[in-house]
Amino acid sequence: MEAIRTDKLTKSYGKARGIIDLELTVEEGEFFGFIGPNGAGKSTTIRTLLGLLSPTSGAASVFGMDIVREKEGILRRVGYLPSEAFFYPKMRVRDLLKFSADLRKTDCSAEAARLCERLQLDTERKIDELSFGNRKKAAIVCALQSKPDLLILDEPTGGLDPLMQREFFDILQERNREGSTIFFSSHVLSEVQRNCTRAAVIRQGKIIACDSVSGLAKAHAKRVTIHGSVDLSRLPDIKDKQTGSGSVSFLYNGSMPDLLRCLSSGQITDLTVAEPDLEEVFLHFYEEEDAK
Amino acid sequence: MTILKHEFRQGRTAFWIWTGVISVMLSVCVFLYTEVRGEMDAVTNLFSSFGSFTAAFGMDRLNFGTLEGFYAIECGSMLGIGGAFYAAITAVNMLSKEESNKTADFLLTHPVSRRRILSEKLLAIFVQLTLMNLIILGMSLLSIIVIGEPVPWKSLLLLHFAYYLLQLEISGICYGISAFVRRGSVGIGLGIAVLLYFVNLISNLSESASVLKFFTPFAYCDGADIITTGSLDGPKIAIGAGACLAGILAAWFHYDKKDIT
Structure with missing residues (x-):
């Protein structure tokens, strides 16, 4: 019931x-x-x-x-x-x-x-x-x-x-x-x-x-962290991009093949793809809504 | 009757303060009567020369020299104003205090219907007013017996009963207002009590303003009328009962659906 x-x-x-x-x-x-x-x-x-x-x-x-x-x-x-x-x-x-x-x-x-x-x-x-x-x-x-x-x-x-x-x-x-x-x-x-x-x-x-x-937490986004250089301008579904010394981290909510193609075109020394915590998903949802 | 008991506990300090103050004031007045009895003829003559102001307080038709007359004017004013204030404050706060003190969330999320709350709170007002009036009447009677005067039973009981009805009427009106306001209710309650008192004073000033007597419960508490006619003014009381009922019904229908924000 x-x-x-x-x-x-x-x-x-x-x-x-x-x-x-x-x-x-x-x-x-x-x-x-x-x-x-x-x-x-x-x-x-x-x-x-x-x-x-x-x-x-x-x-x-x-x-x-x-x-x-x-x-x-x-x-x-x-x-x-x-x-x-x-x-x-x-x-x-x-x-x-x-x-x-x-x-x-x-x-x-x-x-x-x-x-x-x-x-x-x-x-x-x-x-x-x-x-x-x-x-x-x-x-x-x-x-x-x-x-x-x-x-x-x-x-x-x-x-x-x-x-x-x-x-x-x-x-x-x-x-x-x-x-x-x-x-x-x-x-x-x-x-x-x-x-x-x-x-x-x-x-x-x-x-x-x-x-x-x-x-x-899983469905909508991944937290991707890259060390090295890559042109991310062709990826449309990036959120919360944070650039550090030699690294860049972002929430990605788009197609995986597009992400892989984009990453393979750059010079990447290290890569982490993690489940974002709910906090990030939460912010991500709201950003998405705000953009609409 | 959980809410009724709760209201008694919540209101007991105010109840005893108001009951105590009014009772003591009335007793003091009764005791003063023995002191001033001899000088009252002169006072009556003096007051009767103030023209319409004398009429405003009903002193043109009452004899200050008798206990009845003295009691109707002196004790009547105190019982009238004190009782009206207490009735107004208690009733106008009864529902609104839950919202202004933010306790409405607590009370209204228990499995008790709003109409049950309305009924028990209204009953709490009426029971407190009844008890207060009985105690005050008892104290007055005791004081009269102590000073050795014969008790003017009929006038005294009618006068006290009229003021009791006045308090019920004001409490009914204020209860209705209580369902609509969230804060600042005490000011509204006292304002209404004072306004009704002054409307009565004005209505006594001249014949042309006498129609105002139908708009204030103080009119049917006029000691001069009650003592000279030996009865209460039925039509005015019926209007008052209507106003009281209108207030209660307004609360009944509004509060049941009111949004508690």
Whole structure:
């Protein structure tokens, strides 16, 4: 079954661009990455799925439930971690966690205690005494304590130190192995590359690629590094050309025979053809889009 | 009723401050009555010579020399203004605070329908106003008993009930506004309370402005009217109930579909 499905989902409001004809499918049990720069529409997508925003047109469903008509049913099965977590400042963390559990009509105290211990979160502290990172931890516990079937995480690692980030992803991997679907937006590509099985890239409100993470990294480009001299002017599909002392490196997205012909015409002393990392692919996609 | 309880906890400091201040002010006024009772005839004569300004405060028809008259003017003003401010601030903040404090994301991503949130928050306002009025009434009665005056039951209960209705009306209107605004709501709430108060003062100044009485709940709280007629002004209260309901319905239909950005 699909955990998330959007069908030409569009949301436009105010000055914000919103999202346009978004087509996205996340299968149950996936660890799905949602990549895009700030303002690309990641949060708008998430907020529309959660019912905080009403779609302008199109449709979407979560576990087969319509996002407009069956909000409550969806929210019962979803844990949400916002990019910036804000809570009632005078509340203690333990009261906040209890309030969240009460709103879900469940007793999550055992799981909350386990999570707080792993994340080293002091539940006696008041919210307004918490640092940004600790507030984030409180938000993580709120999102995870009810063991939801789908976790929607909006840029979740901001504010967490590297050790906590690792602990957090360990918890997410455990949850994923237990069957939870994880939908995770980020502009930190290494996080997506390390953790996700599939990912979609969103830019200016539109999905411009959606594939397995390895597919996204492989499909579109190679990082070619040449030592020696060669005339690259006849190669049309070069991106991100960097010239060093006696070497040149570029992303290549064109035909392999053309590349080989071009290289064989020059004086090459060394050659490396590597898979670019997702960071480079990501930039490459956007450059491509900008050029259009 | 999780949200209702949550609102009580969130609002308890403000509740006790406003309830405490209004109760104490009313009690102080009642105690002052024993001090000034003897001089009140002169005061009444003095105030009655200010023409339309005397009428604006209803002092042309009330006798300062009786506890009833003194209470309606002195305590009435405090209960009226204090209660109106508290009702306005509480209600106008009730929905908008979730957005201005950015807690709406937290609250609205739990499996609770928006209409459930609207109902429990509205109930939280009404229950707090009811409790506040009961406590204030109790304190007033206690003060009157302590100074050894006979309690003017009918006038006192009618007066307090009218102010309770005024608070409900203002809270309903402000609740409607709360669904539409994201920030700066306290200023709007207080502005409305002050405006309605002054509209009433102006409507008392001259006959030609008396039509304004239908646009402010302070008109049906006029102590002089209530004490002299021994009843409340039904038509004005019905208009007020309509305004209150309109505010609640506006919130009900708007907030359910509102984009939380």
